[in-house]
Amino acid sequence: MVTLKHLAEQLNVSVSTVSKALHDSDEISPDTIERVKALAKFLNYKPNQLAVSLKNSKTNTIGVIIPNILNHFFAKALFAIEQEANKQGYNIITCLSNELYAKEVNSLQLLSNGSVDGFIMSIAEETQISNNLDHIEAILKQHVPIVLFDRVSEKITTDKVIIDDFDAAYQATNHLLSEGRKHIVLISNIDELSVGKLRTNGYHEALKEAKNYDSEPLVIAIKRDGSIEAEIEKLFKDHAAIDGIIAIDNTSGVVALHKALKLNYKVPEDLSIIGFSDENVLQFTDPKLSTISQHTIDVGKASVELLINRLQNKSETSTEIKTIKAQLQLRGTTK
Amino acid sequence: MVTLKHLAEQLNVSVSTVSKALHDSDEISPDTIERVKALAKFLNYKPNQLAVSLKNSKTNTIGVIIPNILNHFFAKALFAIEQEANKQGYNIITCLSNELYAKEVNSLQLLSNGSVDGFIMSIAEETQISNNLDHIEAILKQHVPIVLFDRVSEKITTDKVIIDDFDAAYQATNHLLSEGRKHIVLISNIDELSVGKLRTNGYHEALKEAKNYDSEPLVIAIKRDGSIEAEIEKLFKDHAAIDGIIAIDNTSGVVALHKALKLNYKVPEDLSIIGFSDENVLQFTDPKLSTISQHTIDVGKASVELLINRLQNKSETSTEIKTIKAQLQLRGTTK
DNA sequence: CTGAAAGCGCTAACAC
DNA sequence: GTGTTAGCGCTTTCAG
Numbered sequence: 001m002v003t004l005k006h007l008a009e010q011l012n013v014s015v016s017t018v019s020k021a022l023h024d025s026d027e028i029s030p031d032t033i034e035r036v037k038a039l040a041k042f043l044n045y046k047p048n049q050l051a052v053s054l055k056n057s058k059t060n061t062i063g064v065i066i067p068n069i070l071n072h073f074f075a076k077a078l079f080a081i082e083q084e085a086n087k088q089g090y091n092i093i094t095c096l097s098n099e100l101y102a103k104e105v106n107s108l109q110l111l112s113n114g115s116v117d118g119f120i121m122s123i124a125e126e127t128q129i130s131n132n133l134d135h136i137e138a139i140l141k142q143h144v145p146i147v148l149f150d151r152v153s154e155k156i157t158t159d160k161v162i163i164d165d166f167d168a169a170y171q172a173t174n175h176l177l178s179e180g181r182k183h184i185v186l187i188s189n190i191d192e193l194s195v196g197k198l199r200t201n202g203y204h205e206a207l208k209e210a211k212n213y214d215s216e217p218l219v220i221a222i223k224r225d226g227s228i229e230a231e232i233e234k235l236f237k238d239h240a241a242i243d244g245i246i247a248i249d250n251t252s253g254v255v256a257l258h259k260a261l262k263l264n265y266k267v268p269e270d271l272s273i274i275g276f277s278d279e280n281v282l283q284f285t286d287p288k289l290s291t292i293s294q295h296t297i298d299v300g301k302a303s304v305e306l307l308i309n310r311l312q313n314k315s316e317t318s319t320e321i322k323t324i325k326a327q328l329q330l331r332g333t334t335k
Numbered sequence: 336m337v338t339l340k341h342l343a344e345q346l347n348v349s350v351s352t353v354s355k356a357l358h359d360s361d362e363i364s365p366d367t368i369e370r371v372k373a374l375a376k377f378l379n380y381k382p383n384q385l386a387v388s389l390k391n392s393k394t395n396t397i398g399v400i401i402p403n404i405l406n407h408f409f410a411k412a413l414f415a416i417e418q419e420a421n422k423q424g425y426n427i428i429t430c431l432s433n434e435l436y437a438k439e440v441n442s443l444q445l446l447s448n449g450s451v452d453g454f455i456m457s458i459a460e461e462t463q464i465s466n467n468l469d470h471i472e473a474i475l476k477q478h479v480p481i482v483l484f485d486r487v488s489e490k491i492t493t494d495k496v497i498i499d500d501f502d503a504a505y506q507a508t509n510h511l512l513s514e515g516r517k518h519i520v521l522i523s524n525i526d527e528l529s530v531g532k533l534r535t536n537g538y539h540e541a542l543k544e545a546k547n548y549d550s551e552p553l554v555i556a557i558k559r560d561g562s563i564e565a566e567i568e569k570l571f572k573d574h575a576a577i578d579g580i581i582a583i584d585n586t587s588g589v590v591a592l593h594k595a596l597k598l599n600y601k602v603p604e605d606l607s608i609i610g611f612s613d614e615n616v617l618q619f620t621d622p623k624l625s626t627i628s629q630h631t632i633d634v635g636k637a638s639v640e641l642l643i644n645r646l647q648n649k650s651e652t653s654t655e656i657k658t659i660k661a662q663l664q665l666r667g668t669t670k
Numbered sequence: 671c672t673g674a675a676a677g678c679g680c681t682a683a684c685a686c
Numbered sequence: 687g688t689g690t691t692a693g694c695g696c697t698t699t700c701a702g
């Protein structure tokens with residue numbers, strides 16, 4: 001590894017001269033600067049980031065903790081975070097909690113002592129269920145900033161980026177009501193998550209406010225390990241009169257559509273379906289699924305902005321909660 | 336941040352005593368060890384990894400460069416790499432090249448000077464097209480080990496983990512031949528990639544060896560930005576006699592199945608389809624897609640093993656190429 | 671059993 | 687315009 005010292009020796013100058021020269025200090029003669037830079041380039045010198053970070057107590061890297069990278073929403077969020085961070089001159093260290101409390105604790109602990117300047121994270125399912133957030137509080141107390149996105153908690157006071165989940169489901173439900181649907185069911189396999197609860201509440205609220213809607217709300221909660229397909233088949237068997245479906249997780253809307261078509265429901269004539277999905281599933285459906293689009297890229301971008309802001313304005317200003325509007329995208333599975 | 340120095344001051348001992356005590360050195364009295372550890376725990380001391388790494392010239396972190404995190408194959412590979420690395424006591428820094436040469440160069444440069452002990456990477460599309468691999472050679476020359484997985488190059492001599500792409504496609508094609516198919520087409524949107532070429536070759540070879548197969552090979556190469564759906568619709572229109580499809584990328588098999596069913600092909604009676612997909616798409620298809628399964632978890636795991644091996648046996652043994660067998664999973668879209 | 675000192679690679683205040 | 691020095695937090699050799 002080429003170091004400042006090597007360059008200094010080769011050039012018969014001191015290490016500090018080399019360092020200054022490489023930073024274009026005006027303490028150094030143009031001539032020397034040029035010689036230093038030439039040799040640095042020739043030897044392909046790259047500063048050791050570890051040493052720089054140690055010296056500066058600043059790493060220019062962000063720790064990102066993702067609950068489940070196989071979930072397309074999070075993959076896309078990571079994509080956006082990485083992109084924006086890079087643009088702003090930050091690197092990222094990614095940890096995958098795999099929805100486990102223990103891994104989340106571990107990652108936070110491991111990185112919080114100097115390895116990263118701050119965190120962007122979404123809370124693991126296990127953590128949300130237990131609602132034990134002391135590990136996050138602990139990091140915050142050490143003045144390492146954290147931005148929470150999507151899966152957040154009211155127990156924690158910090159910067160957050162959230163989606164207006166309640167409103168998104170509320171609007172979706174209202175849309176189906178406006179189509180004159182009389183039996184609207186909500187399907188969820190994210191029952192335990194904060195976002196799942198909010199979406200479900202939005203659905204309930206819309207139905208409660210509805211005039212002329214006589215059916216009881218019906219929520220199908222699919223267990224994490226359960227088969228979405230089997231549950232949905234059962235749903236159609238038990239409730240043949242269904243004419244509207246809101247699917248609040250990433251995939252069950254697509255599955256519901258396939259099953260419905262298989263059972264010869266006419267979509268959207270007899271039955272409307274709205275999913276909480278990204279465009280990536282559209283190529284797999286016909287008619288194209290109407291969805292609630294989560295603007296995932298914006299979520300990631302906003303998270304990075306919030307964190308870097310906090311990092312740079314050391315000012316202990318009050319925390320910010322940024323809400324990214326979800327958007328109802330009507331396509332082929334709604335009237 | 337709590338440092339060794341803090342602990343030392345509080346306890347009226349030297350920094351080196353503290354350091355040794357925390358490492359259970361037998362130079363230190365059991366009594367002191369206990370006192371040190373107690374205080375360390377009380378103050379929630381965590382060693383500064385930057386300092387440790389700088390001192391040891393060893394970071395225990397692996398740089399992972401992923402071409403496209405929105406591709407499920409790579410998301411799963413990352414998942415596996417992270418998991419295995421963690422198990423072995425390594426952290427990962429993830430960089431996303433987004434298929435771009437420049438980003439790949441950048442990530443490699445940035446991390447190669449001390450930030451990571453080695454790399455696990457799959458080559459960006461742009462890099463594979465240009466076939467300019469000097470940046471990778473350069474890192475290798477600095478004795479920073481690299482493991483290449485999936486998208487590799489023969490120009491580079493280093494440890495590699497590959498899938499037997501040729502053989503997988505060869506077998507798949509032979510299976511369709513054994514069903515008596517007479518018009519087998521190959522669909523690809525990864526024409527430019529090493530793996531795409533290998534799979535296509537396997538298809539060609541199988542057809543060449545086949546007796547009683549009279550049709551010409553037919554390869555539909557979908558441009559990166561092209562619409563898979565439109566291309567496949569066109570395929571069915573232009574070649575109604577098709578009775579076998581091999582789709583060599585992650586998604587086009589699913590799309591082909593949907594379009595075929597829509598056009599009232601009987602699958603698998605009139606038409607067999609084999610995709611190169613993971614189980615994650617199965618819930619979207621009926622009948623279930625027959626696939627070539629890539630054992631992505633094994634690919635990730637093997638990559639980590641190879642790298643750590645290289646890291647620990649500094650011995651300059653010859654490089655290793657590990658082939659992970661792909662597996663033909665016959666389900667509902669083949670006879 | 672404990673401590674002093676050097677050094678990993680870098681930056682920056684302070685000489686000269 | 688250039689060099690000396692100290693120090694970031696840690697480990698480790700060597701003295702005591």
